[in-house]
Amino acid sequence: MMLSFAKMHGLGNDFMVVDGVTQPIFLNESQIIKLGDRHRGVGFDQLLLIEPPQQPDLDFQYRIFNADGSEVEQCGNGARCIARFVRNVGLTWKHKIRVGTMKGVLNLQIMRNGLVSVDMGEPRLEPGDIPLRYAQKELFYHVNLDGIDYQFGSVSMGNPHCVLTVDNVDETDVDKIGRQLTEHHLFPEGTNVGFMQKVSDSEIRLRVYERGVGETQACGTGACASAVIGRLQHQMENKIRVYLPGGHLHIDWGGVGETLKMMGPAELVYQGFIEL
């Protein structure tokens, strides 16, 4: 079978985007891993699959698979690419699009300046919602790795995030600490691990070790998580600019009980076909 797809990226976090509305398709884990191979396949951090909506008030269903084949709940950079993709291929002409994901509904809006704004919903801070094995909600959680104590904040943006504040992201061993935390028993479903450096009350530098992938050039939900933790732990402002290796995102969060908005670019690289 020939599968039509688009290669897209959001700040270098790259995706294979598949229209599962006009070409109904089931991809198993080993097919996804093969497609994700950067030498023998298309290569991507995540594969995004668009399917018909499961509720009448939605435009589409949006499914996300990490490069290791695991299906996950949320992807912020991917959500912006989905908004562009469904318009590019003519699945909709709307500028405001509602998509269902494994964990709730996302409202996407293509702005006049070409950027895409996503209402990511309410950040979830209860350990049971993340999920995080801790008896109660804390501002700072603690973990010991190889005899060193680390403190972190944790939040679910639909998917689990653990955020550590560091002095300098360039001097942090993202790979080693990220790998240890993503597989740590404190996180029964694994976690994405963000390393944030506070630059000012409204700016963060961030590197993210993603669950199921490794370090990526950018992580949208990671940027949202760092802004939430930055506001709660470091009293940062509502509007925060997050600088990632691949570029920056604008995050706007009023505080607990409010939904969070993320705005940034989404780019088409090419469209193609691949034999399954």
Ligand SMILES: N[C@@H](CCC[C@H](N)C(=O)O)C(=O)O
């Ligand atoms: N790149 C993403 C997050 C993708 C999912 C993540 N790796 C997970 O396992 O939760 C983003 O832009 O949010």
